[in-house]
Amino acid sequence: MLADDSVLLREGVARLLAEAGFQVIGQAGDADELLRQVAMHQPDVAIVDIRMPPETDGGLRAAREIRLAHPRVGVLVLSQYARPSYAFELLSDSAERVGYLLKDRVADLDALADAVRRVGSGGSVLDPVVVSQLVGRPRQGHDALENLSEREREVLALMAEGRSNQAISERLVITERTVEKHVNSIFAKLRLPASPEDHRRVLAVLAYLRA
Amino acid sequence: MKVGGRLALGLTAVAIGGAETALFLADARNAFSAVEVLLSLLAGWSFIGSGLVAWARRPENRTGPLMVLVGVTFLAGLLNAAEHPVVQTLGAWVRPLHLAVFMHLLLAFPGGRLDSRLARGLVVAAYLDLGVLYHAPLLLGDEGVGRTLSEWSFAVGAAVFLAASALLLQRWRAGSRAWRRAVAPLLWTGALALALLAVFNADQFLSRPVRAVPMWAFRLAFIAIPFAFLAVLLRVRLARASVAELVVELEEARPSGSLRDALARALGDPSLTVAYWLSDQERYVDLEGQPVELPADGQGRMATMVEREGRRVAAIVHDRALSDDPGLLRAATAAAALALDNERLQAELRARFDELKASRTRIVEAADQERKRIERNLHDGTQQRLTSIALALGLAESQLSSDPRAAGVSVRQAKQALETALAELRDLSHGIHPSVLTTRGLGPALEDLAYTAPLPVTVAAELNGRLPERVEAGAYYAVAEGLANIAKHAQASTATVAVACEHGRVLLRVRDDGVGGADPTRGSGLRGLADRMQALGGTFEVDSPPGRGTELRAAIPCE
Numbered sequence: 001m002l003a004d005d006s007v008l009l010r011e012g013v014a015r016l017l018a019e020a021g022f023q024v025i026g027q028a029g030d031a032d033e034l035l036r037q038v039a040m041h042q043p044d045v046a047i048v049d050i051r052m053p054p055e056t057d058g059g060l061r062a063a064r065e066i067r068l069a070h071p072r073v074g075v076l077v078l079s080q081y082a083r084p085s086y087a088f089e090l091l092s093d094s095a096e097r098v099g100y101l102l103k104d105r106v107a108d109l110d111a112l113a114d115a116v117r118r119v120g121s122g123g124s125v126l127d128p129v130v131v132s133q134l135v136g137r138p139r140q141g142h143d144a145l146e147n148l149s150e151r152e153r154e155v156l157a158l159m160a161e162g163r164s165n166q167a168i169s170e171r172l173v174i175t176e177r178t179v180e181k182h183v184n185s186i187f188a189k190l191r192l193p194a195s196p197e198d199h200r201r202v203l204a205v206l207a208y209l210r211a
Numbered sequence: 212m213k214v215g216g217r218l219a220l221g222l223t224a225v226a227i228g229g230a231e232t233a234l235f236l237a238d239a240r241n242a243f244s245a246v247e248v249l250l251s252l253l254a255g256w257s258f259i260g261s262g263l264v265a266w267a268r269r270p271e272n273r274t275g276p277l278m279v280l281v282g283v284t285f286l287a288g289l290l291n292a293a294e295h296p297v298v299q300t301l302g303a304w305v306r307p308l309h310l311a312v313f314m315h316l317l318l319a320f321p322g323g324r325l326d327s328r329l330a331r332g333l334v335v336a337a338y339l340d341l342g343v344l345y346h347a348p349l350l351l352g353d354e355g356v357g358r359t360l361s362e363w364s365f366a367v368g369a370a371v372f373l374a375a376s377a378l379l380l381q382r383w384r385a386g387s388r389a390w391r392r393a394v395a396p397l398l399w400t401g402a403l404a405l406a407l408l409a410v411f412n413a414d415q416f417l418s419r420p421v422r423a424v425p426m427w428a429f430r431l432a433f434i435a436i437p438f439a440f441l442a443v444l445l446r447v448r449l450a451r452a453s454v455a456e457l458v459v460e461l462e463e464a465r466p467s468g469s470l471r472d473a474l475a476r477a478l479g480d481p482s483l484t485v486a487y488w489l490s491d492q493e494r495y496v497d498l499e500g501q502p503v504e505l506p507a508d509g510q511g512r513m514a515t516m517v518e519r520e521g522r523r524v525a526a527i528v529h530d531r532a533l534s535d536d537p538g539l540l541r542a543a544t545a546a547a548a549l550a551l552d553n554e555r556l557q558a559e560l561r562a563r564f565d566e567l568k569a570s571r572t573r574i575v576e577a578a579d580q581e582r583k584r585i586e587r588n589l590h591d592g593t594q595q596r597l598t599s600i601a602l603a604l605g606l607a608e609s610q611l612s613s614d615p616r617a618a619g620v621s622v623r624q625a626k627q628a629l630e631t632a633l634a635e636l637r638d639l640s641h642g643i644h645p646s647v648l649t650t651r652g653l654g655p656a657l658e659d660l661a662y663t664a665p666l667p668v669t670v671a672a673e674l675n676g677r678l679p680e681r682v683e684a685g686a687y688y689a690v691a692e693g694l695a696n697i698a699k700h701a702q703a704s705t706a707t708v709a710v711a712c713e714h715g716r717v718l719l720r721v722r723d724d725g726v727g728g729a730d731p732t733r734g735s736g737l738r739g740l741a742d743r744m745q746a747l748g749g750t751f752e753v754d755s756p757p758g759r760g761t762e763l764r765a766a767i768p769c770e
């Protein structure tokens with residue numbers, strides 16, 4: 001399910017996704033059409049442009065309505081805004097079946113396909129650019145992040161992006177055991193309660209980074 | 212001296228005169244003619260009478276007492292016609308002294324004080340000459356040294372009186388028009404009298420058989436002095452009458468600027484100017500709204516403050532001589548206070564208008580600058596990159612059939628360039644107007660600012676709902692500019708941003724713990740911010756003591 005007010009972009013993304021083996025079951029040019037089609041088709045994932053008429057953030061509203069009305073439908077929001085506010089807003093209630101990706105990523109088919117898959121399978125996605133802003137920003141007083149090793153910071157960033165231990169281990173080319181060790185160490189150092197589920201973990205990490 | 216004291220003194224003077232009259236009537240030696248007695252009494256009493264009047268009007272001014280002293284010493288000197296040896300000796304000693312007091316009086320006019328070293332020296336010399344040297348024969352005998360000293364006392368007298376006369380003329384020359392006008396009769400008569408005295412002394416010293424100037428000429432000038440003094444007083448009264456004219460003039464409709472002319476006429480000072488006080492800017496301006504500096508103390512000019520209902524309204528910059536008559540100044544400024552206040556409002560309006568024009572120009576210039584910056588970024592960044600993408604894609608197209616591998620490399624390059632271009636566009640559009648500000652309002656937009664600031668920033672936003680768009684934008688850019696300044700100049704370790712809505716105003720505070728010393732009048736950033744806040748009807752302050760951080764405060768009305 002694809003919603004974007006720009007026909008060109010919508011068609012382009014649809015073609016890319018079809019290429020990657022996805023089935024695009026509907027396209028919408030505005031929020032009302034999107035909500036109607038989602039209700040009708042109940043897709044695994046709705047990909048929504050944040051900028052949707054009539055408002056500049058119409059896509060975000062539509063995304064929230066979908067999540068309220070159809071909790072089984074995953075929502076991936078494409079945004080041209082790299083600042084964290086919108087992302088927090090989207091992920092604030094629950095990080096399950098939801099993603100916030102910069103629109104630039106559509107050029108990277110693998111990244112886009114990966115994000116759609118993760119959202120569709122109940123996970124969360126947060127764009128690396130947004131995460132790096134959060135991890136990299138200076139903090140007041142004693143910064144517990146400074147206690148993390150370089151590797152632990154990388155793992156933290158990947159966790160914030162919503163990746164599973166397995167994905168992290170593949171990305172960093174280490175064993176899943178090692179990833180688990182790093183994760184436990186990070187949670188201990190940041191005094192965060194350990195969460196087994198990936199999407200809860202994302203929320204805990206984001207809450208920490210946001211503070 | 213109290214009124215009673217002065218009355219007693221006046222009565223004493225009358226008593227002395229009475230005693231002398233009795234003395235002359237019973238005069239055995241026939242030293243004076245009846246006319247001479249009458250003229251002498253007239254002269255003495257004139258001095259004492261005018262002196263007492265002056266004393267009563269200006270108790271702090273020594274002119275009055277000095278005039279009384281001239282009269283008393285003059286009358287006492289006449290006692291040397293008495294038969295009693297002690298009274299006679301006393302009279303003989305005091306008699307020449309009245310000339311020294313007389314000179315003292317003239318040199319001390321109008322303030323009652325000797326204001327130069329030369330004047331003080333001359334007065335001391337005159338007292339010594341006429342009080343001691345002149346009487347050398349009394350102590351040392353009529354012949355020999357006593358006689359020589361006595362002769363020389365005339366030479367000293369001639370020199371001192373001549374110098375004093377010259378000093379008066381010099382003062383006349385140096386004085387302003389207003390001053391000359393006020394003191395003309397006294398100064399001229401005084402200078403003439405002193406010059407005559409000098410000539411008389413020279414005659415005595417040279418023992419000429421025929422005097423160049425008869426003594427009666429001096430006596431005439433001497434007697435004229437109290438009347439000249441009265442004339443000066445009268446002129447001041449006339450000046451008071453001109454205040455009445457001023458009041459009438461103020462009642463009539465006037466073109467702006469004629470108030471100054473009216474004041475200048477009333478106070479007799481054509482050089483007079485008016486400076487209007489702008490209380491909110493704490494400076495003086497002229498009618499055109501241009502800044503004016505008041506003259507420093509100790510110059511020929513001075514400023515008199517005009518207040519109305521306890522508020523400072525204006526300052527009248529005038530010749531120092533006018534301060535000789537503070538009553539006149541007070542009367543004139545009191546009469547003109549209301550009119551001055553009206554003109555002050557005009558001046559304030561003009562000053563505001565000029566300020567507004569300047570700030571509007573700066574805002575337009577800032578907008579132009581911003582447009583140029585965006586154009587440059589688009590042209591140098593995005594456009595260049597898009598061109599290179601077109602080139603890479605063109606290359607890929609031509610390579611497609613001959614060398615598919617090379618074509619793949621070109622396409623990858625094009626894709627990378629495209630990603631960079633997109634990131635640049637994103638930053639650029641955010642810099643122009645952040646979308647979060649439009650959609651979510653000031654609080655979230657400020658938090659985003661804090662996330663991307665290069666130092667830890669704490670944001671405390673206490674806002675109930677959304678504010679008018681221009682207010683949110685104004686507040687956002689104020690904080691953005693403040694944080695950018697902190698990042699650039701403050702060398703701070705943390706910063707805090709506080710926003711609250713109180714009594715229909717948004718109050719902003721951006722504080723850091725850096726080096727301070729920021730100057731809001733320099734640097735286009737703070738200046739532009741001040742303009743922006745003013746354009747929103749708000750206020751803007753910078754508090755930046757060196758070494759103790761910087762605090763920007765702004766208040767924007769939001770109703």
